[in-house]
Amino acid sequence: MIIIKDNKINVGIKYLKTNLKYEIEGIKSSICQLIHNSVEARDNKLTKEDPCKIKIIIDTDSISINDNSGGIKKEIDSDGLFTIEIDNSNLNSGIGMKRAFLTLGNSMTITSNQKSNSRKFIIEPNDKNTNLIHKSYNTKYESTEPEGTKIEITNLEKVIIKEIEKVEFYNKLIRELGYIYRYLINKELLQIVVENKKNNEDLNISAIDIDGQCIDETVLTNNATCYLYKTNGNNLSGVEVFSKDLMRYNANEGKKIVKWNQLSEIGHSYKNCLVVIIDYENNTSIDNIFNGEICEEIESFIQKNSFKFRVNETSIQFSKPINEVEKLKKYYNVENNKKLGEKGYLKLLAEYDDDNDKFK
Structure with a gap:
C-alpha cells in the first residue's frame, strides 16, 4: 500500500531563494555540496575496492x-529531510542540499534505493508557485542499481541553463571537480563521471594536482598538517582546508578568514602563495580550525618563508579624473591608460637619472 503525505512549508519560495542560494559559482558550489554529502554518507568507509x-x-x-x-537512513522521513534549519555549530545540519536545490532549480526528486526501505521524496512548488510542498512514498527496490541515492533537480533557473549552454562549461567543471577532489581521486577512493546528455558522452574526472612546488610544511598545534606552495604564475593563492582529504574551505574562503591582506610587505608578492591544511585524522572541528591561535601560526609560517616570495617588480595604480586622462592620451598620442602611465613613468625616471648625473 502506497501512502502519500503532503506537507506545506510556510516560507515563501522567493524568500528562500534570496537568502539561501549560492551567490558565487552557483553550479559548481551546488554540485560540490551534493558530492560532499555522498562522500560523507559513507561514514569515512572508503577503500580502493569499494570507492564512492x-x-x-x-x-x-x-x-x-x-x-x-x-x-537515506530509515529514521529520516520527509519532514526531517526537507526541514530547513541553520546551525552554525554544525556544518552537517543538512542545509547544504537545500541550498543546492534552491540555487539550481525549482523541483527536486530524491530516490533512495535500499533493499529494505526504498523511498522517493519530492519537493516542488504549490499550484500558486508561492510555497514549497513535499511528499514521500515507498518504492520498489531496483536490484540492478547500487544501494544509494539519486537526487534530480528539474525546472532549472534561467541563469543556470545559460551557464550550462556555454561552450567551455563542461571542460571548466571537469577541471574544477578534478582539483577540488584531487586527493580522494588520487587515492582511488572516489570516482566521478559527468554525463553530457546533449552530446551523449561520459566524461571521467581525473585528479588535477596543484601547479606549483611545495616549499615547506609544518604541523599546527591542532595536529593538522600545513603545506606551503609556490604556484606557477596562475594567481592561485589563499588557504585551502581539507578534512580527511575532503575540501572544506577553498582558497578564497580561507583567505578571508586568515586576513590575507595583512601579508602585504614591500618587495614581496603573495599572488602565487597557497597554503593547504589537511586534518588527516579528522580530529579538529572544522568550525574551530581557524581560531585566533591557528591563524597566527599560519601567518608566522608564511612570513618565515617570505624570502621565497620576493619580487623585482611592483604595480603602480591610482585614479585621476577621466577628462584629464583623456586629454593627456590625446596629447601624447597613446592608446590606453596603461601606456599613458608607462610614458609618464619613463619621463620621471629620465628626469631622475639626469638630476643624479648632474651631482656625480
Whole structure:
C-alpha cells in the first residue's frame, strides 16, 4: 500500500531563494555540496575496492547526482529531510542540499534505493508557485542499481541553463571537480563521471594536482598538517582546508578568514602563495580550525618563508579624473591608460637619472 503525505512549508519560495542560494559559482558550489554529502554518507568507509562512485547527469533542464552511498537512513522521513534549519555549530545540519536545490532549480526528486526501505521524496512548488510542498512514498527496490541515492533537480533557473549552454562549461567543471577532489581521486577512493546528455558522452574526472612546488610544511598545534606552495604564475593563492582529504574551505574562503591582506610587505608578492591544511585524522572541528591561535601560526609560517616570495617588480595604480586622462592620451598620442602611465613613468625616471648625473 502506497501512502502519500503532503506537507506545506510556510516560507515563501522567493524568500528562500534570496537568502539561501549560492551567490558565487552557483553550479559548481551546488554540485560540490551534493558530492560532499555522498562522500560523507559513507561514514569515512572508503577503500580502493569499494570507492564512492558518483555520476552527474546534466541535461537541458535537469541536473542529477547518483551515488552508491547506501541511501537515506530509515529514521529520516520527509519532514526531517526537507526541514530547513541553520546551525552554525554544525556544518552537517543538512542545509547544504537545500541550498543546492534552491540555487539550481525549482523541483527536486530524491530516490533512495535500499533493499529494505526504498523511498522517493519530492519537493516542488504549490499550484500558486508561492510555497514549497513535499511528499514521500515507498518504492520498489531496483536490484540492478547500487544501494544509494539519486537526487534530480528539474525546472532549472534561467541563469543556470545559460551557464550550462556555454561552450567551455563542461571542460571548466571537469577541471574544477578534478582539483577540488584531487586527493580522494588520487587515492582511488572516489570516482566521478559527468554525463553530457546533449552530446551523449561520459566524461571521467581525473585528479588535477596543484601547479606549483611545495616549499615547506609544518604541523599546527591542532595536529593538522600545513603545506606551503609556490604556484606557477596562475594567481592561485589563499588557504585551502581539507578534512580527511575532503575540501572544506577553498582558497578564497580561507583567505578571508586568515586576513590575507595583512601579508602585504614591500618587495614581496603573495599572488602565487597557497597554503593547504589537511586534518588527516579528522580530529579538529572544522568550525574551530581557524581560531585566533591557528591563524597566527599560519601567518608566522608564511612570513618565515617570505624570502621565497620576493619580487623585482611592483604595480603602480591610482585614479585621476577621466577628462584629464583623456586629454593627456590625446596629447601624447597613446592608446590606453596603461601606456599613458608607462610614458609618464619613463619621463620621471629620465628626469631622475639626469638630476643624479648632474651631482656625480
